[in-house]
Amino acid sequence: MIEIEHLTKRYGKKTAVDDLTFAVKPGVVTGFLGPNGAGKSTTMRAIVGLDAPTSGLARVNGQHYSQFKSPLTEVGALLEAKSVHAGRSAYKHLLALARTHGIPAKRVHEVIDLVGLHEVAGKRVGGFSLGMGQRLGIAVALLGDPAVLILDEPVNGLDPDGVKWIRLLLKGLASEGRTVFLSSHLMSELAQTAEHLIVIGQGKLLADTTVDDFVNGSGKARVRVVSPDAARLAEHLAGPGITIASPERGVLEVSGTEAAVVGQTAAAHGLVLHELRTDRGSLEDAFMQLTADSVEYRQTVEGAK
Amino acid sequence: MTAAAMTERPAAYVPKGGYRLTGAGLLRSEWTKLWSLRSTWIVLLCAVVFAAGLGALISASVPSDQGLAGADMALSFAMAGVSMSSVFIAVLGILTVTGEYTTGSIRSTMSAAPKRLGVLAAKAVVYGAVVAVLFSAMVFVTFFLSQALLDDPALSVSLGDDGVLRALFGYVAMIVYLALLAIALGSILRNSAGSIAFYIGVIMILPQLATILPWDWVADVVPYAPGNVANTLILVDTSQSTLGVGESWLWMGIWLVVAYGLAGVLLKRRDV
Numbered sequence: 001m002i003e004i005e006h007l008t009k010r011y012g013k014k015t016a017v018d019d020l021t022f023a024v025k026p027g028v029v030t031g032f033l034g035p036n037g038a039g040k041s042t043t044m045r046a047i048v049g050l051d052a053p054t055s056g057l058a059r060v061n062g063q064h065y066s067q068f069k070s071p072l073t074e075v076g077a078l079l080e081a082k083s084v085h086a087g088r089s090a091y092k093h094l095l096a097l098a099r100t101h102g103i104p105a106k107r108v109h110e111v112i113d114l115v116g117l118h119e120v121a122g123k124r125v126g127g128f129s130l131g132m133g134q135r136l137g138i139a140v141a142l143l144g145d146p147a148v149l150i151l152d153e154p155v156n157g158l159d160p161d162g163v164k165w166i167r168l169l170l171k172g173l174a175s176e177g178r179t180v181f182l183s184s185h186l187m188s189e190l191a192q193t194a195e196h197l198i199v200i201g202q203g204k205l206l207a208d209t210t211v212d213d214f215v216n217g218s219g220k221a222r223v224r225v226v227s228p229d230a231a232r233l234a235e236h237l238a239g240p241g242i243t244i245a246s247p248e249r250g251v252l253e254v255s256g257t258e259a260a261v262v263g264q265t266a267a268a269h270g271l272v273l274h275e276l277r278t279d280r281g282s283l284e285d286a287f288m289q290l291t292a293d294s295v296e297y298r299q300t301v302e303g304a305k
Numbered sequence: 306m307t308a309a310a311m312t313e314r315p316a317a318y319v320p321k322g323g324y325r326l327t328g329a330g331l332l333r334s335e336w337t338k339l340w341s342l343r344s345t346w347i348v349l350l351c352a353v354v355f356a357a358g359l360g361a362l363i364s365a366s367v368p369s370d371q372g373l374a375g376a377d378m379a380l381s382f383a384m385a386g387v388s389m390s391s392v393f394i395a396v397l398g399i400l401t402v403t404g405e406y407t408t409g410s411i412r413s414t415m416s417a418a419p420k421r422l423g424v425l426a427a428k429a430v431v432y433g434a435v436v437a438v439l440f441s442a443m444v445f446v447t448f449f450l451s452q453a454l455l456d457d458p459a460l461s462v463s464l465g466d467d468g469v470l471r472a473l474f475g476y477v478a479m480i481v482y483l484a485l486l487a488i489a490l491g492s493i494l495r496n497s498a499g500s501i502a503f504y505i506g507v508i509m510i511l512p513q514l515a516t517i518l519p520w521d522w523v524a525d526v527v528p529y530a531p532g533n534v535a536n537t538l539i540l541v542d543t544s545q546s547t548l549g550v551g552e553s554w555l556w557m558g559i560w561l562v563v564a565y566g567l568a569g570v571l572l573k574r575r576d577v
């Protein structure tokens with residue numbers, strides 16, 4: 001359980017996080033979404049006590065992070081920027097952290113195997129690829145077998161295999177009753193991993209909802225029908241609150257109703273359907289709609305759209 | 306709809322007990338960190354070889370008919386490389402702290418030990434102890450090497466002579482003091498180049514330069530500068546120095562308290 005209460009963080013004049021309040025519950029993967037510069041990394045650093053809040057507070061399982069007697073077994077964190085000395089091997093980096101808590105070397109080998117760094121564990125981290133560095137960061141987070149995981153853009157730099165692996169890993173960890181909190185600026189990525197969503201923009205809370213509600217609530221769901229009798233079907237479907245578009249011959253896009261209703265209408269009038277499906281509207285659309293006013297770093301190239 | 310949403314939420318995971326963040330753990334961690342960098346081995350080796358080598362070289366080349374005499378003269382030949390070697394030690398001390406900031410590993414370190422001060426203490430203790438052991442050995446090896454190489458009987462000194470043993474350990478104390486000062490400095494400034502420049506410029510060179518200034522008060526103050534307060538300890542005959550042996554220890558203590566006080570306050574206050 002992570003609780004953020006009225007968290008505000010200013011760097012000089014810049015307000016990175018602005019009166020943020022939300023909670024992350026155990027047992028599910030919670031996604032933390034926001035455009036570049038929204039304040040995700042800042043919030044995560046505040047949770048593990050690296051950055052002190054200007055006001056407000058961040059608590060983990062009811063306590064301030066620095067009060068824990070064994071921080072590594074309470075919270076495992078993968079932070080955005082590289083957090084390893086380039087001249088040290090992956091093994092020694094993990095070992096040095098493990099020793100602070102008396103965690104045995106056996107556990108270090110375990111997490112190295114778990115993240116697939118066995119072959120390169122003795123090599124200097126400076127030569128690691130982005131993905132290898134990321135795997136090491138995940139190993140650090142898992143080292144203490146913690147109850148709470150905080151991961152800042154964990155899929156960054158991972159290959160498709162790695163992405164799939166971490167998705168399963170995180171879901172597995174959540175199903176054991178852990179709190180899993182991960183950030184991303186890719187909605188589509190989070191939709192496949194997370195069940196709950198916290199969306200922020202310019203440091204402010206924009207949404208605190210389930211992924212399903214977020215997608216449905218975007219109001220973009222519409223029914224797509226392919227039928228040789230499209231024109232007649234459209235006549236029967238027409239009604240108040242229903243809009244029908246026909247992007248091409250024989251295709252209808254109906255919003256304001258459901259696929260079941262469309263199917264029943266067709267059956268009632270003996271019309272042939274070739275295809276009937278609900279378009280949820282793209283997640284990225286929903287996300288962009290929500291954050292449209294709070295995107296900080298917008299590209300200004302003409303015709304980018 | 307994902308499967309987990311339809312089923313009951315699992316009970317919150319309780320971390321397995323048994324592990325604790327401890328002071329001993331922090332010491333072992335810093336020990337691991339220190340020796341897992343190649344630069345540690347290289348710099349320490351350079352420091353020792355340089356100190357012993359220069360001492361031996363100079364001792365071997367001292368002519369025997371110059372009327373040079375006295376224990377302090379003999380020790381100054383033997384320990385001719387120590388002040389150079391102390392720069393290596395100080396730079397490595399600075400890097401054990403600033404290296405963490407420049408590479409970002411400080412974020413891992415401080416999230417494992419969020420109270421922070423223990424990390425600084427552990428770094429100081431581990432590095433101070435390593436330097437103390439290494440230079441104790443170096444000082445004695447160099448002393449005997451130098452005695453074997455010095456021809457002039459007037460420069461012959463024995464460990465049992467008054468103040469000689471104290472002066473030899475004085476060299477060790479001075480190096481350890483400078484190493485500790487360097488760690489605090491690195492923690493205050495956080496930047497490798499800045500800290501090294503400050504150490505060499507302000508701690509080492511400025512007090513020497515200051516002595517050529519025309520004002521009398523400068524000469525009165527210079528012995529109390531952080532880079533000078535240990536100078537009495539390395540003398541066999543301390544009757545000529547401004548600070549006595551006791552005062553010298555006192556001032557080393559004062560400067561360390563000031564440096565670590567400032568470092569500690571900043572470490573607590575600043576974001577990592």
Ligand SMILES: Nc1ncnc2c1ncn2[C@@H]1O[C@H](COP(=O)(O)OP(=O)(O)OP(=O)(O)O)[C@@H](O)[C@H]1O
Pocket residue numbers: 011014015016034035036037038039040041042043080185
């Ligand atoms: N140490 C700092 N000093 C000054 N400004 C900072 C600092 N850290 C973050 N900021 C600013 O605070 C804002 C939030 O940054 P943050 O890194 O938290 O965003 P983010 O949501 O993680 O973005 P991204 O998706 O690009 O990683 C940005 O405008 C950033 O420039």
Ligand SMILES: [Mg+2]
Pocket residue numbers: 040041042080152
């Ligand atoms: Mg970020």
